[in-house]
């Protein structure tokens with residue numbers, strides 16, 4: 001398994017960090033987990049041609065995770081992608097299709113087939129990937145109820161073999177089902193409390209890659225302690241496990 005973090009930044013753009021996106025190459029399947037703004041440039045930089053990515057998997061709809069998807073699809077169209085593209089969405093697939101049409105982006109015009117799936121179908125289509133719903137969007141319950149919105153507050157974490165990607169989370173407790181016997185965890189190090197990140201030590205994961213920024217408390221902790229298996233995410237460098 002090989003993976004490259006294209007974007008390790010948080011939702012607040014900064015000059016030297018990309019927005020969320022991780023490329024995974026496992027058993028010949030090339031997957032893109034999240035697709036923040038600028039993902040199309042990362043594919044160009046890494047010379048991944050328009051036919052290489054098999055599936056794009058969006059953990060949740062916050063803009064730093066999905067804002068690059070329309071441009072990536074447009075690039076595939078203009079570069080005449082010929083292979084079908086599977087896109088797994090966190091919720092509300094029909095509404096996403098309406099967003100494509102809103103942008104005058106009609107899949108009927110493309111030389112490739114775009115297949116939009118709800119996330120629940122991912123383990124069937126790609127049996128290598130395990131999915132887990134997380135607690136990231138639960139804090140929106142009140143406003144969703146008050147405004148009577150169709151939002152389902154779905155946000156997902158993923159495991160492929162002995163590698164996992166948390167995407168954004170409020171606690172690491174919500175990841176418990178996918179943590180045993182991991183080699184590598186790419187974890188959101190911005191939102192969870194320090195104590196929640198430190199709890200990951202119990203799982204004896206070989207490397208915990210701190211992604212999506214660092215909370216101020218974790219940043220301070222790292223300055224004063226032996227990092228051990230905690231590593232700050234590096235972008236555009238291939239990791240092999």
Ligand SMILES: [Zn+2]
Nearest residue numbers: 011062064168
């Ligand atoms: Zn985020």
